[in-house]
Amino acid sequence: MKLISVIGLVIFVISFVYQIRKNIISQDGTETDLWFAFSFFVGIIFFSTNLIFLFYLSWSISIILSVALVIVIISITIFKGWTQVPGNQKWIVQLFGKYLDTWDSGLNILFPWLGYMDIPIGFFMGQQHIRLYMDETVKAGYGYGHVDFIDGSAPVESTVYFQIVDEKKAAYNITNLVAALEEKMDGAIRSYLGSYTIDEANTRKMHFSLGHIMNGEVIDDPKSKIDVDHRQAKLWKTIYEQWGVEVLDVVISDIVIPEDLKKIRNELMQAKKDAEKAVEAKKATITKAEGEKESLELLGQGFASQIEDLKKMGLSQYDAVNYLTNRIKWEKVGDKTVIIDNGSGISGLGSQFGAGLKSMINK
Numbered sequence: 001m002k003l004i005s006v007i008g009l010v011i012f013v014i015s016f017v018y019q020i021r022k023n024i025i026s027q028d029g030t031e032t033d034l035w036f037a038f039s040f041f042v043g044i045i046f047f048s049t050n051l052i053f054l055f056y057l058s059w060s061i062s063i064i065l066s067v068a069l070v071i072v073i074i075s076i077t078i079f080k081g082w083t084q085v086p087g088n089q090k091w092i093v094q095l096f097g098k099y100l101d102t103w104d105s106g107l108n109i110l111f112p113w114l115g116y117m118d119i120p121i122g123f124f125m126g127q128q129h130i131r132l133y134m135d136e137t138v139k140a141g142y143g144y145g146h147v148d149f150i151d152g153s154a155p156v157e158s159t160v161y162f163q164i165v166d167e168k169k170a171a172y173n174i175t176n177l178v179a180a181l182e183e184k185m186d187g188a189i190r191s192y193l194g195s196y197t198i199d200e201a202n203t204r205k206m207h208f209s210l211g212h213i214m215n216g217e218v219i220d221d222p223k224s225k226i227d228v229d230h231r232q233a234k235l236w237k238t239i240y241e242q243w244g245v246e247v248l249d250v251v252i253s254d255i256v257i258p259e260d261l262k263k264i265r266n267e268l269m270q271a272k273k274d275a276e277k278a279v280e281a282k283k284a285t286i287t288k289a290e291g292e293k294e295s296l297e298l299l300g301q302g303f304a305s306q307i308e309d310l311k312k313m314g315l316s317q318y319d320a321v322n323y324l325t326n327r328i329k330w331e332k333v334g335d336k337t338v339i340i341d342n343g344s345g346i347s348g349l350g351s352q353f354g355a356g357l358k359s360m361i362n363k
Contacts, residue, residue, distance in 0.1 A: 080112035083119070090167045091122035102167055123167045127248060130160045130178065132186055135256075147190050147255075151197045157254040160185045166244025174243050181245060188213055188235055189250065198257060205252040210236075213250050 084107055085091050091103040096116050103119075111117045134147050135155035146153035162181060164170050174180050192213045193201050214233035239245050307320040315323070 077112060078109060081110040083108045083110045085122070088126050089122055089124050091119050092167060092171045094118050094120055099168065099172065121171050123164050123170060125164055125167070127161060127163050130162070130182055130185070132156075132158045132160065132182060132189065134158070134186065134190065147193050149193060149196060149198045149201060151199075152258060154198050154258055155254075155256040156189070156193065156252065157256075158185075158189055159251045159253060161248040161250070163246050163248060164244060165240070165246050169242065169244030177243060177245065180243070181239065181247075184235065184239060185247070185250065189252070193252075198255065201252075202255050202257070205255060208250070208252050210247065210250050214247075 083091075083103075085103050085105050087105045089105055091108075092099065093101045093103055093110075094117070100117070110119065133155075134145065134157070147156045160181070164177075170177050192208075196204070211233070214236045236247055239247055306324060307317070311317060311320055
């Protein structure tokens with residue numbers, strides 16, 4: 001009986017070593033292979049303890065003790081290895097530092113003994129975003145320093161939306177996925193915005209799409225809704241195929257106008273307002289002068305009838321006109337100066353009034 005136990009122990013040891021070697025060396029080892037190896041590990045414990053007990057105890061007692069020990073080991077393994085992956089996440093499982101398997105959401109059991117099985121990283125598989133602060137005063141994110149436009153530089157705030165589609169590539173093909181993605185998108189956004197002035201970028205930022213930025217397509221018409229397929233862009237393909245990340249969208253949320261540019265704009269706006277006020281004032285002066293001119297002409301026509309009355313009283317036409325002209329000139333105008341057309345003052349006033357009289361007399 002002892003000989004059978006020794007032979008069984010040797011067989012299990014050889015099988016266990018073979019399974020472990022298969023998982024370490026082979027590139028297609030799976031978690032099923034690992035648990036198959038674990039079953040051999042349990043068998044080794046069972047036979048080895050049974051063999052030890054046989055030297056000191058009876059066969060039946062050694063079997064009972066061995067079974068009890070195996071149950072305890074299995075219970076501890078389940079208790080210590082109980083692992084629950086949160087919803088919409090995937091965890092990478094390694095065996096001796098090499099990729100073994102990917103765990104989906106739900107209950108999983110990690111082999112806790114000897115420390116050769118571990119979980120180095122896990123990924124959220126839903127949509128995520130990165131905020132880029134391209135501002136030399138804000139040390140957040142990767143982008144540092146203002147964005148250079150055609151007519152100057154300005155701080156820019158943007159958001160990149162992405163989703164991990166291949167967790168294995170994201171874990172093993174790039175050291176720091178988020179930092180690398182920030183660097184790539186920061187460069188793409190800076191390069192694209194450099195084709196615009198600050199005003200153009202501010203006006204058209206709501207129309208910028210992922211396709212435009214990835215392909216470097218400059219928008220000539222701010223109202224243009226023609227999009228470009230971002231999946232054809234070299235940068236998008238590189239990120240997708242090498243890192244297992246799909247860039248979903250890029251939003252330019254804010255472009256801060258520099259203070260010196262604001263000052264120039266305000267000065268130009270004020271100069272424009274002053275020019276408009278001057279034009280309006282000139283129009284008002286001309287309108288007022290023309291109104292006064294027309295009023296005097298009508299007034300002269302009203303006094304034409306008085307000239308006829310004076311002529312009936314024996315005055316000549318010349319004396320009657322001269323009398324009324326002088327009376328209006330000094331009684332109605334007084335010490336005021338009225339500018340009509342060429343600024344002729346009182347003399348011009350008299351001439352306009354006389355023109356009204358003359359038009360009535362000639363009728």
